[in-house]
Amino acid sequence: MGDSIDNPLALDRQHFATAIKKAAEVYQCDHFIVVGRGSLSVSMPDAPDVMRTTGDIVLFSTFDQTRVDAWAAADPSVGAGSEFFDQHGFYIQRVGEWTLMDQPEGWQDRAIKLNLEGIDVLVLHSLDLAYNKLEAGRDKDIEFIAEGLRCEVYQLDIIEDYIRKGAKEDCRLDMMLTNLQRARKLAGGEPA
Known part of the structure; x- marks a missing residue:
């Protein structure tokens, strides 16, 4: 406990x-x-x-x-x-x-x-949670997404596609994609 x-x-x-x-x-x-x-x-x-x-x-x-x-x-x-x-x-x-x-x-x-x-x-839903975390963009949220990528709970291409389809504004899309790349880098993926 x-x-x-x-x-x-x-x-x-x-x-x-x-x-x-x-x-x-x-x-x-x-x-x-x-x-x-x-x-x-x-x-x-x-x-x-x-x-x-x-x-x-x-x-x-x-x-x-x-x-x-x-x-x-x-x-x-x-x-x-x-x-x-x-x-x-x-x-x-x-x-x-x-x-x-x-x-x-x-x-x-x-x-x-x-x-x-x-x-x-x-x-x-877990994809909506990922979206929400990437939108918030706090360090703990980026770490959560990075861990999800490392554990293969989340797939980079699926999250990216979801963000591209769901973001309501271009500035929000750009920020969320940047946060996703931060998570990818933290997870040990290739730098963006």
Whole structure:
């Protein structure tokens, strides 16, 4: 079990289910969209541990202005350093719908749809996760894609094609392709 934020777990389907049930309880909500590395516990459960290793399950629900304050008040009960974290070795991070604002059309159709004890869950497809990571472009996101290329969980040509078809603006396309080349180089591929 992860015993600190610096010692994350390779999350599996059971961790995922635990997080969803707890999120439903604390946020009083029956539907979530799961993004981030923790989504691989469902979308690619057989991926190597290194790909599923994270300290959190990142999720959000449809924006509801009347619940914003209650949700914010509930965040510490499942966040980093919470009792939930101490018990399970990972935490729940709530983000906003903005996370997928520039996602390629049809991401909802590609998402994995689950119902866990009456809780509806959309889990981001692994290609949409790669797109999202390359769009964010943080060092940890580039490292994630590089590891996916090394493990052959992701294929360079498939991701590149997906980016080219999905990017809504040329400047976004150029930035994402640059990030993909950074990941390729980090993975040990030929320099761009």
